[in-house]
Amino acid sequence: MCNRNISELRIRSVETNNMSNWQITHTIDTLTMVNNKFDILKKINDLINDGVEKKNIFITDKSFLITTNYKTYFEKGNVLENTPSAITKVANIGRFITMEYNDEIIKINCLFSYYKKINSLLNKDLNCRLRGTYLLKSYNELFKGGIEKAFDCLARSAKQQVMDIYERFLSPDNKKMNKLLEKIDSEKTKGLNKNYLNFQKLADDSIKRFALSFNRFDRPILGIYIEKNHTFEIINSDQMYKNGEESESRIQLKNISKNSPVLLVLLVTGVMLGFISYLAYRDHKVNNADIEDNMLDMPQSTHEVIRNVLINETGEMVYADQYTTKELDAQVANLAEKNLNKLEVVTNRKKVNIEIRNNI
Structure with missing residues (x-):
């Protein structure tokens, strides 16, 4: 995750909902899954904008295995x-x-x-x-x-x-x-x-x-x-190879404190940072200078944030390039909305408070 804009995501359980071990695991697993899928969706949207026909973009009917490091698959490239x-x-x-x-x-x-x-x-x-x-x-x-x-x-x-x-x-x-x-x-x-x-x-x-x-x-x-x-x-070989350890867009667990309230600290970058920053701005506490400086430019709808994040080169939620010719594919947008819904569930302010600290 070097040479990337990395921020610290802090998830703290609310006083009335102290997280169990199962909830902690579920939250981390969901964040990892959502992060990986957002990264894939950006790649797909970029490919479509670059002229790759959708008939040649595929998904398989199996998940990749976390018990396999796929080293022999991708040692020489993807x-x-x-x-x-x-x-x-x-x-x-x-x-x-x-x-x-x-x-x-x-x-x-x-x-x-x-x-x-x-x-x-x-x-x-x-x-x-x-x-x-x-x-x-x-x-x-x-x-x-x-x-x-x-x-x-x-x-x-x-x-x-x-x-x-x-x-x-x-x-x-x-x-x-x-x-x-x-x-x-x-x-x-x-x-x-x-x-x-x-x-x-x-x-x-x-x-x-x-x-x-x-x-x-x-x-x-x-x-x-x-x-x-x-x-x-x-296209997501980086997530499969060596269990994603070398992926620049991976989400990293920095710390878990199980004292009441539970505190999860993770390092986030890329597309995921754009979406989690939007939810922090919309539903939670904002402690991010970049967000505070651009409050008036914040997306006003789910569709707008999906469009901004997936079109911007760096995955920012504020629309950065008004001259871009990129478009958001409708299929990609629908998949991104489903993925964002899963992120909203594990960051629901009735259960947790989230905070973004930028440039860690």
């Missing part, structure tokens, strides 16, 4: 290139849900779904996984020959791997092997027909599903599908 190792990771971070309908993503989801089904079969019968080189080969075939050829390529490779393994057995069970080969073909037919249609139906409602996933997951994974070379860039 773009997962088309290598056997990287494409395997891409296939396992979840199904892709785009902000708008994207036919290529439907096909990718379908292929990855078949790959994971094959892995399940191989793991159950042979305690192994399909080689990453085979997945990459079929993935490349998807854009050269289409989805049917990609499925054929993956099925052919999987069956070859199965036969190679059985050949090494002293007494191979050919009946069991043939049954496994049949299952691989059966899943291919199912994937090309029923599963593909299901993915198409889900994609028809992509706008709603994107919002539901973003609001549902505490630690969402978001990124950009780069059409030119069919790679994936994870």
